[in-house]
Amino acid sequence: MTDEAHSRPTVHALLADGTTVCIRPVRGADHGQVQGLYEEMSPENLRLRFFAASRRSAASAADRACASPHRGYQALLAETAGRLIGLAEYERTDEQDTAEMSIAVADGLHHRGVGTLLVEHLVSAARAEGTTAFTADALSENHEVLRLFADLGLRTARRFEGPEVRCTIALDESDTYLTAVEERGRTADVVSLEPLLRPKAVAVVGAGRKPGSVGRAVLHHLHAGGYTGRLFAVNPAAHSILGVPCHPSVGALPVTPDLAVLAVPAAAVPATAEECGKAGARALLVVTAGLDAEQARDLLAACRAHGMRLVGPNCLGISHTDPEVRLDATFAAGHPRPGTAGVAVQSGGVGIALLDGLSRLGIGVSSFASLGDKYDVSANDMLQWWESDGRTDLALLHLESFGSPRAFSRTARRVTRRMPVLTVDAGRTDAGRRAAASHTAAAATRTMTRGALFTQAGITATHSCGELLEAAALLHSQPLPAGPRVAIVTNAGGAGVLAADACAEAGLSLPAPTPELIDDLLAVLPDSAAVGNPVDATAAVTEEQLTDCLDRIMRHNGVDAVLVALVPTAVAVATGDDLVRALTRAPGRRPKPVAAIRLEQGLPVELLPAADGTVPSYAEPQAAARALAHAARRSAWLARPAGTVPDLDGVETDRAHAVVAAYLDTHPDGGWLDPRVCAELLDCYGIPQSAWAWADTEDRAALAAERLRGADGRVVMKGHWPGLVHKSAEHAVHLDLRGDSQVRAAFRDLETRFAGLLQGVVIQPLADRGTELFAGVVQDQVFGPLVLFGLGGTATEVLADHAARLAPLTDHDVHDLITAPRCAPLLLGVNGARPVDLEGLEQLLLRLSRMASDLPQLAEADFNPVLATPGGVSVLDARVRLLPRRPQDPYLRRLR
Missing domain, CATH: 3.40.50.261 (Succinyl-CoA synthetase domains)
Incomplete structure (x- = not known):
């Protein structure tokens, strides 16, 4: 195996039953355990694994797994409580990018997800080394391992050869595989949280006898909240606290607690966690704050070693209000x-x-x-x-x-x-x-x-x-609105205006009522009413009239939601009308969302009891409009199908990896690529670039300019030296150069002003007129690659007209990126102008996303300007920075 593969970090992950296991590379010192794994197998399982029930196979398998690291081989083991329970390994074959894989699980531990989890981690390790497929041989009667391969979510082909089956497993990271991994992870995760959120017994460690301690407050909440399980306190100086039985240590408890709440001093937390783990606790809630780095490390190590899930430290606690549990472990x-x-x-x-x-x-x-x-x-x-x-x-x-x-x-x-x-x-x-x-x-x-x-x-x-x-x-x-169209109804014109302004500011629309709706509303409202949007029903409106008005607006197809702005009036008091009741007395839940605005309301938001549910009421129009806008955006998101990451032709991933590796071999600390390497990397992904040439002497610059001159004979010269990013700011650019003499003079100028720095120049034809855009990507160590797009040119940072999406981009993400910036109308065509090449722009962003997703070493890419015209899209200036980073699988199942 490679040094990188052999040094894969130790991680912890969950089995299907919620058990925590350690996944790590096999080491030479594991030989005895590996041999024991096989020797303890039944003769039948040995035969299924090695196609023969020979005990000599155990020693040979242990020798191979624990041998000195060698290229093309990887072995991972799973262990829990120090016991080896499974082993998976692969070895590269003579066939390009293919490896032979095998797996073994300890007797008595089948059907708990050990093998599947190991294979997932083996797949991740193999992908990182460039392996694209596993092959595995199995006896046709070995239904368990064949089912394991089939259920992975990877494309698997079988070829029967007598009593044996050869399985070929493609290691492509399809959405089907990620979904299958997600589902296995979700099932294991939920099971592992059962002792935390549905514990049958809880122990509070550190509950004091005197009021004022956090531990005592948590114990009181658990006891007073009616926790349905068995509750204990741990305090060596008391027999009972708040009527709850108290014991001197966790080990002295009459039953093993599922959940232990730790409210002890920070220095005591690691040892207490270890005591809980040895006693068999399955979850910890640590409310203690102020742990230093060593204490934090020891706390987490105890949780991982004993398979305990952990909430905290430095937290308020947890609650679960299910009547069967009634767990309130907070202060x-x-x-x-x-x-x-x-x-x-x-x-x-x-x-x-x-x-x-x-x-x-x-x-x-x-x-x-x-x-x-x-x-x-x-x-x-x-x-x-x-x-x-x-x-x-x-x-x-x-x-x-x-x-x-x-x-x-x-x-x-x-x-x-x-x-x-x-x-x-x-x-x-x-x-x-x-x-x-x-x-x-x-x-x-x-x-x-x-x-x-x-x-x-x-x-x-x-x-x-x-x-x-x-x-x-x-x-x-309320139900979700079908769209952003809001009708406002009020009994006071001023309140309606405030509501209308709030809706407009929140991005909602206020459609004018149709003639049919106007006639419909005037038929039920007071004679003085004004039917527009807002609908001013006036102070004379009665409860019955307002109810009829709302019902008729609800039936109108041009409205998605209704805001009712009400103010108390003496007229309503005198007639005994309750206008709020017009919103709440509807016998069935209305098909569209309705919300009230009551300026006199004391609380920012209330839920008014209604005949069938509740109606939200807001003290400020802005609050009501914001809430409706959030609902409208959610509705639009749900209505749009999930996006897909399009396939791209002409992408040479292997070549791109080779370019990156070659650069980092000579620049181990990384850096900004020179124009030639940068152009080669962009070419690997089919990213369109303006014609260009590199020149490191005056004569070569003149020859390049002669070759690249467009119809008008003008070229651009850009200086380059390591670390130069903002060429315009450094005045390292000459524009509109005509003829041989101007090109030579420009080169001499750069050579003189940047003596000792300048390594060469890039010559390009002067670009045509078009829209200058900006596209780039930043590889965030936490969030992954972030693709940015917007208005470009020298003022891109000043105008800050940018949108961003995380890679990999879907077709929907690309559409959103292009339409989100304020400059979007320029791209779509305004005032009779033709739109730019939108398909070419989408392709550029998708290819930039693919490049960032393929190359974790790509720290930054900066395309500015990108020239967009109706005839095409081209990158006029590109900068790329690489850093020596290892690939990481963000979807691999592992605990934090």
Whole structure:
């Protein structure tokens, strides 16, 4: 095996039954365990593995797996509690890019996903080394291993050769395979969370006898909240706390706790976690804060060694309101109201605010997790739990960081199809625009990166806890609008104007009523009413008239949602009319969303009880409009089919890898490619470039200019030296050069001004007129490649007209990138102008995305300007920076 393959990191992952296993390369010291794995197999399983029941095969297999590392061979093992339970290996064959693979699982551990998990990790290792297919031989009666291969989600072909079957498994990373891996991961993840969220016994370690301690507060919440399982306290100085039995240590408990809550000093956390693991606990909730790096490492090591899932440290706690559990292991002021919203936060303060808000609205909580420092359990875990629990229909998140954004994005895209997923976009600003070496790096702010993730995953991103609750109230209580068209009805003209302004600012539309609708409404409203949009029903409107008005608007095909802005009047009081009741007394749930605006309302948002559900009511028009806009965007996202990543012709991935490897061999620290290497890399992906030539002397520059002159005879000269990025800012560009003398003079000028730096020049024909655009990519170590697009030229950073999406781009993502910037009308054609080559522009962005997805070493790519005309698209200037990075599989099943 290669040194890189042999040094693959040790990771932990979950089996199908939720057990934590360690996956790592086999080492020489493992020889005895590997041989024992085979020797302990039954004769029948030995025969199925080696096609003969010979004990000598065990020693030979151990010799091969534990031999000194050699190229083209990889062996991975799975172990739990120090016991080797499975082994998978491959060895490259004489056939190009193909490897022979085999797998073995310890007797008694079949059907728990050991083999499948090992094969997934073996596939990832093989892909990283360029292997494109596995072959594996099996006896035709070995139904278990044949089923394992068939269920992987990879394309598998079988060829029968007498009693044997040769399986060929293509290692392409198709969506089918990723979906299969996701489903296996989701099942294992949910099972592993059962001891955490549905524990049969809980122990609070560190509960004090005196009021004021966090541990005592958690114990009180569990006891007073009616937890249905067995509850214990651990304190060597007490026999009972708050009426809960107390024991001196975890090991002294009469039963093994599924969940242990740790509220001990930071220095004691690792040892306490180890004690819990040895006692058989399956989950930890660590509310303690202030762990240093060593304590944190030891805590996580104890959890991994003993297979415990961990929430925290430094967190508020967890709750699960199912009547069969009634688990409230938090130190919040009150108990959350049972309901249907799942909540996961990193900040305890935000968690308290959301719990209070959801309880006040009557939505309530299905389960709650304060993730704290998020060593293990993450929002991804909680999304998968809510997807499966049968109680949650609304997910609320507050995330300051992401462990694996690409895995989170795939999970969120799936979950968001089933329920709204809302988040507070925390940490979305940068402390000023960073000083960046390229336009792409300057544009790729945290706001753009997170925004791209949320947009592509269909997550409703809000800017505050208040806005989150506003949107949650509407999404919980009302159907989704079919579109952004809103009708406003009011009993006071001024309130209607405020509502109309708010809708316009939120991106909603206010269609004028049709003549038929006008006649329909005038027939039921007071004579003084004005039927436009807003509909001013006047202070004279009665409850019955308002009800009829709303019913008729609801039936109108040109309206998707209704906002009703009401103010209290003496007229309504005198007649005994309750205008709010016109919204809430409808006998059946209305087919379109309706929301109230009541300026006198004390709370920002309320849910008004209705005949069939609830109706949201807002104190501010802006809040109501924002909530409706979020609902409209969710509706549009759901209505659009999932995008696909198009196949591209003319892509030479192997050649691109060779170009990158050759550059990094001579530049081990990475750097900006010179124009020749940069052009070669772009050519590997069929990215169109303007004609150009390299010249390192005055004579060669003159010859290149003569060859490249266009019809008008003008060329451009750009200087180059290592590290030069912004040529215009350095005045290293000469434009509009005519004739041999001007070209020579320009070369001498650059040679003189940049003596000791200049390595050569790029000569290009002067470009035609067109729209100057910008395209680029930044490889974020956490989020992966981010593709940016927008208006280009020298003012690209000043105008900041950019959109961004995470790679790999789908066909929908590319469409969104092109249409999102403010300059989009220039591309589509305005004032009789022809549109630019949109298909060529899409191809350029898709190929840029593919290049970034293929090459983790690509740190930045900066195409500015990209010239777009009706006749085509061409990159006029390209810069690419490489760094020595290893490929990582963001979808590989592993714990944090």
